[in-house]
Amino acid sequence: MEQKLKLGIYLFVSVLLVGALNSAPAQSQAAKADDLVILQPWSRAAPRGAETASSYLTIENKAATADRLVGASTDVAEKVQIEQISMVGGGMRVNPVDGGLAISPGEKLVLAPGGYRLGLQKLKSPLKKGTKVPMTLQFEKAGQVVVSFDIFGPAAKGPAAPKASPDDSKTKK
Numbered sequence: 042m043e044q045k046l047k048l049g050i051y052l053f054v055s056v057l058l059v060g061a062l063n064s065a066p067a068q069s070q071a072a073k074a075d076d077l078v079i080l081q082p083w084s085r086a087a088p089r090g091a092e093t094a095s096s097y098l099t100i101e102n103k104a105a106t107a108d109r110l111v112g113a114s115t116d117v118a119e120k121v122q123i124e125q126i127s128m129v130g131g132g133m134r135v136n137p138v139d140g141g142l143a144i145s146p147g148e149k150l151v152l153a154p155g156g157y158r159l160g161l162q163k164l165k166s167p168l169k170k171g172t173k174v175p176m177t178l179q180f181e182k183a184g185q186v187v188v189s190f191d192i193f194g195p196a197a198k199g200p201a202a203p204k205a206s207p208d209d210s211k212t213k214k
Contacts, residue, residue: 076104077144077183081200082190084161086170094118094168096159096176096190097152097199102144109181110150111141117174119163126155135160141181154198168192 080099087094113121123138144150152158173189
């Protein structure tokens with residue numbers, strides 16, 4: 042009887058370990074800067090020799106006043122530029138966003154493929170899938186915030202979308 046109990050415990054622990062090892066990698070936790078909440082920061086992998094990469098995130102402003110994302114920096118690139126992607130004549134156009142992006146009180150600013158992004162220029166090293174890269178975001182009022190970006194595959198569309206909340210009708214797209 043005791044031997045069956047030990048075997049059952051070993052089997053149970055083994056199942057738990059296998060489940061833990063096969064689970065999806067953890068997503069970055071939300072970062073906070075004053076009343077700004079930074080959600081789901083991620084970047085696309087960039088192979089050796091690539092000079093650029095794209096990074097995305099969502100910033101929620103829980104403050105009573107507006108703020109502005111005015112820039113970013115990281116050790117893996119010479120420059121980070123806020124950019125807007127648009128389709129013109131069947132081709133993609135990348136336009137720098139001068140002056141940053143405003144985040145109104147109670148709203149979200151979403152940087153996502155096909156819209157706004159942080160363009161990492163003149164990469165100093167490849168961005169490898171499954172790793173994390175720290176980036177310093179610069180806000181007009183909240184100041185500097187260091188955020189860890191998850192690196193996904195080169196064709197990734199991003200992490201699973203967060204569940205909608207009742208006030209998502211105010212979300213900027």
